[in-house]
Amino acid sequence: MGSVNSCETPVLSEAPVSKDKDDYCDYAGPGPWYTCKPDGLHVERFAKKGPASREGCVPTTLPELLKRAAETKWDKPALKIERPLPALDSEGKAPESLPDDQWKTWTWKQHYDESRKAAKGFIKLGHQPFDAVAMWGFNAPEWMFSTFAAMMAGGMAGGLYPTDTPETAAFKVAHSGASIVVFEDKPKLDKLLKAGHAMHVTQDARHTVKAFVTYGYTPAAGETVDVKGRKVPVLSWSDVIEMGGKESNGEVEQRTKALKPGQCAVLVYTSGTTGDPKAVMLSHDNVHYAGVSVFMTTLKQGAPGFLEGECQERLLSYLPLSHIAGMAVDITMPAVLTALSSNHMTTYFARPYDMKAGTLKDRLCAASPTLMLAVPLVWEKIADKLRSLGAANSGLKQTIGTWAKDLGLQRSKACLMGGDGSYPTGYTLADMLVLSKVKAALGLDQLKYAVTGAAPIRVDTLEYFGSLGLDIHELYGMS
Template identity: 60%
Template sequence: MGCGSSTANVPSAAPVSTNPDDYFPYTGKDVWYTCKADVALELRCAKQGVASLDGCPPTTLPKLLKKAAEKDGSLPALKAERPCPALMGNGPAPPALPDDQWKTWTWKQYYDDVRKAAKGFLKLGLQPFESVAIWGFNSPEWMLTTIAAGMAGGKSAGLYPTDSPDTAAFKVVHSGASIVIIEDKTKLDRLIPALSDRQYAGKVKTFVAYGYEPSANETVEYRGSKVPVISWAALLEMGSSGSDQELDARCEALQPGHCAALVYTSGTTGEPKAVMISHDNVIFESTSVIGIGAEHMGFCKGGASLAERHERILSYLPLSHIAGLMVDIAFPIAATASSPAYVTTYFARPYDLKAGSLKDRLCVARPTAFLGVPLVWEKVADKLRTLGANNPGWKKSLAAWAKDKGVRRARGQQLGGDGAQPGGYGLANKVVLSKVKGLLGLDKVKFGITGAAPIRVDTLEYFGSLGLQINEVYGMSESTAAVTVSTTRVHQWGSCGFQLPGMEVKAFKVDSDDINKRTECPRAPQLDSTDESFQGELCFRGRSIMMGYLAQPELGLEHVAEIEKKTAGTIDKDGWLHSGDKGIVCESGMVKVTGRYKEIIIGAGGENIAPVPIEDHIKASCDGINEVIMIGDKQKYNVALVTLKAVGANGETPGTDKLDAGALRVNPAVKTITEALDDSVWIDQVKLAIEKANDNPKVCHNNAFKIQKFMILPTNFSEEQGFLTPTKKMKRPVVEKAFGKQIEMMYSSKETYVRYQE
C-alpha cells in the first residue's frame, strides 16, 4: 500500500492498495441490496485491512456510543447556546456566548439522555423497524433522537429544515414514522394539513417538540383522532421510568446490517428516494476516514494531554444530509469510542448561514475539522477579498507578499510536487496568514473539507495562498458519503482525491440499456487528460454502499415495483454502485469528476459537452459573477444565464438587488443588479470572462463547446425559489423551464448580450 515519493517527501502516487484481500470479493450471488427496512444486509467484509472484521469490528451506533461514554464519560460531547439569542430584524447577529456559557452534554450525559429518549419512544409505542422522523435545524435533540431510535429497535428519518409541507408529509408517510420530532409549532401547523391531504396519511402516534413548550395536554387533529403533542422534557421524563430490560432487549436484537437511518436524496427531479444506511455502513465509513486522518494529518491521533486528544467540529450543515449524518453524528461517536481522541460537537445558530454570522461560532469552537460545501467556502473567500480590497496600500502589499509565499508553498505540496517551502514563508505565515485564519476561527483546522458539489480550483488556490489546505471528498448518499478523499499529504487541485481504504472506485463504459454490461476505462496518464477513452461512469463498491432504496409497502405494489427497479438500476449484479457521474481514474490513483451524465449537453453535431468546467472558468475570470448556467442541449450553439453576487444571496434565499463582494469592484459606480443590466462596463466584463473560457482549449475543446450569447438575470438562484437543492446543487431542468422565455429570446436575438425582459 505504499506510494512513491518525490525529492521532498511529497508522494507521487496515492496510497491505493492493489491487494485483492483488502476488498470484499463480491462473489456467490448477483443481488447486493434490499428494499426492505426489516432486513439485516450481509456485511461486505474484506479478508484484511480496514474493511476486515478486525479492521472494523461489526457493531451498532448505540453500542459504540456506550463505549464512548465508558471511555470519556466526563468530557464534553455536545455544546449549544441555550437559550439561543434571537436575531432581531435585519440587524447583526447578537454576539456569541463565551464557551463556558454554552450548555454542555458530557459523553455520559449524551448516552444517558439517549437511553431516556429511547425508553420514551418505547412507551409511545415505537415498534421494531419503524421510523422516528425529525424536522428541524441541527440540535443536540436531533442527534439524541437518531441514536435513540436505533437503540429502541427503529431508525431515524431526517427531513430538511427547508422542506415544503408536502415534501415533509411525503417523508413522514414514506418512512413509516410513528413518532415525529419537530423543532417549532410553525412546522407542526404546516405539516398536519399536508398529511391530511395525502391518500395514505401514515401512522403517527405522537409529536415531540424540542424547540418550544407545547401547552398542557396539547393535541392535533390527525386521521380523525386527536394525536398528543408533548415536549422533549416530557419525553425524557417518560423515559426515566421506562423499562431498562425491554430497551436492552431491543438494543441487543439490533444488528450491524440493520438500517440506522433514512437519508432522503435532495434530488433535482421527482419525489425524493430514501437511502437506507446501515449501522455498519456509517461505522465503517467513519473508521476508514479516521484512519486516513490520523495517518496523513494527525487528526484523531491523540496525545499525552487532554488538549492534544481534543478534536472539535461545528454542526451547521443539515443533519438530514449524508454529510451531516456522518461528520456530525457518526464520526464523533466512532472517533471517541475507537481512537485515542475525543470529539466535541458545537452547534451553530439556525440563522448563521442566512445572517452571515457562522464565523462567530467558528471563533468559539475553533474546530479541528471543518466541512464546508463550495458555496460556504466561496462566501468566506468573498468576505476576505472584500476586506483585503479595503486595506490601506501597505497592508495590501504585505498581504500580497504573504499570499504569494503561501500559494507557492501550496502548489509544491500537491501530489508529485517538489514540496519546497519558499524563503520567507515562515515569516509570512506568522505575521499574516495565521492571523487571517485566526480571524476566521479556522486556525486550529487539521482537516479542512469540501464536498456535496464541485468546487472551483481558484477557490482551492485562494485558500492555499492563506496556508489552509481544503481537501475535496467525493461520494453520495448511496455510498454513505465519501468514497474518495484528499488529504494534506495526498491531494491535487482539480481532483476529488483517491479511493478510501477498503473501497473500490473505477470508471466504466456502461451500456445505456443494461448497467450490468460495462467495460473498465484505461487509467488516464494525468489529471488533465481529456481523451474520451479514459472517461466513463464512476462506480464504487465496498462496505459503505447503501442497503438500497426503501420501498414502503403501504404506498402500494406499483410504488414497491418502482423503487425496486430504481435500486436495481443503481447497484449492478457485481455490487457496483453507479454514480451517474462522468470521470477519470488516473494512473496515480487520483479521481476526477468531469461532468454529470444528466447534465451533459449534446451539441447539434453530437458532441458531449460538460458545462461545469466552462461555467467555473467564467466565474473564476470575473469575481462579480455568482452563477453561470450554460444551456445548449440539441441546439446549434450554447447560451448562458448569468447571476451576480448580491447582498443576502446565500443559496437559501435569492438576496437583494444590492451588489456585494467582488461585484462591487467591477464598476464602483454601479451598486445594484438593476443598474448592471444596462452598464457597458459590466456587460464587457462578463463578455470578456466568457471569451476567456471560449479560448481555453482545456475547457472548450472545439467550437461546439463555446458560449455564443448570454443574459444577466435580475436575481440569484436559491433553494427558496426551488432552483437549488438543500445542498445547493443547481436544479438545471427547473431553471431551464422557469427561464424558457428568456432562453428563447437569446436564440432569437442577433446580439451577444441579450438584455433581460420578463
C-alpha cells in the same frame, strides 16, 4: 527569514490505489448484498486486510459505539449549544457568542443517558422495532439524541430538510414509516398538519404517527392534534425524557441487543428532482465503516496531529443533518471516533440564523474547530469576502499581504500530489506576520483538516485558501 524543508506529511507521486485484491471486499457468494425492506438484513462483506477487513472494522452497531464512547470518555464534552438562543436585535444584528463555559453542555455519558431515556419514551409512545423516527428542524442536540434513540428502540432515523415544503415533509414522514416525529417549532407542526393527507400513503395502522415531540416550545398540557380523525399527542422533549426516565431498562436493552450491523440505521432522502424523494437505506455497518475508513484512516494520514494523544477535536454543526454529509460528520462520526480513538470529539452548534445573518464566522471563532466540512458555496463566500477586504488594503499592508499569500500558495502547491513537499524560504515569517492572523480572525487557526463535498468547487477557491495555509480536501461519496 526562516524556512521549512518539507510538509509534515509525505507527498504522494500518484493516487494511492491499491492493486492488491486482498484490500477489497469479495462480492462472490449468495448475498443478499442489499435489501429494500425496513426489517431486512444485508450480509456484511470483508476484505482480507486493511480498513475493510473484519479486524480493521469490527462489525458493531451505532448505539454500541455511543455506549463505548460514554464508558471511556464519560466526563468529556460531547455537545455544546447556546441556550437560550441569543436573539437578533431590532436592527438585525447578532449578539456576541457566549463564553465557552456558558454554553449548555452534555458530556458523552449524558449524551448516552439522554438518548436512552428518549428511546424508552418513544417505546412508551408506541414506537415499534423497524419504525422510523422523523426529525425536522435546525441542528440541535435533540437531533443527535433522537437519532440514537430511534436505533436503541429498534428502529431507524430519518431526517427532513429545514427547507422541505409541507407536502414533501409529510410525504417523508409517511414513506419512512415514522411513528414519532421530532420537530423544532409550531410552524413546522402546522405545515405537517396542513399537508396531513400526505402522511397517509399507507393504510397500515402500524405505520401511523403515534406522537409529535417538540424541542423548540412547550405545548399545552394534554395537547393533541387531529390527524385523519385520530387524536395524536403533542409533547415537549422534556415530557418524553421524563416519561422515559420512569420506564425500566428491560425493553430498550432487549431491542438494542437485537440490533444487527447489517440492519438499516438511517434513511437519507434524495432531493426528489425527478419525482418523489427516494430513501437511501444506510446500515449500521455502512456508517461505522465510513467513520473508520474515511476519517480514522484518511485523517490520520492527511491531518498532522488529528486523533493523536488524548486531546479534544472540535467541529461546528450547521449543515443540514438530513444530508448524508451532515449526518455522517456531525452525528455519527463523533461517536465512532470518540469510541475508537484515544481522544474525544465535541460538536458545537451554530445559531439558526448564522448563515443568513452572515455571522457563522462568530460561531467558528467560538468553537475553534479542528475539523470543518463546508459545501463549496460556503468556502466560496468566505473567500470572496476575504478578497474584498484584502483589496481594500493599500500601500505596505497590501504589499505584505500579497507577499505572504504568494508564499502560502507555493507551499500549498508543493504539498499537492506530485509536488516536492518543500516550503519556500520566508514561509514561516509570512505565516507569523499575516497568514496565522487571518486564520485566527476566521476562527480556523486550530483547523487540522478542511473538507468540501456535495458539489464541484472552483480551483481559484482552493488556491485562495491554500495561499492562507489552509488546504481544502475534496471528499467524494454517495448517499
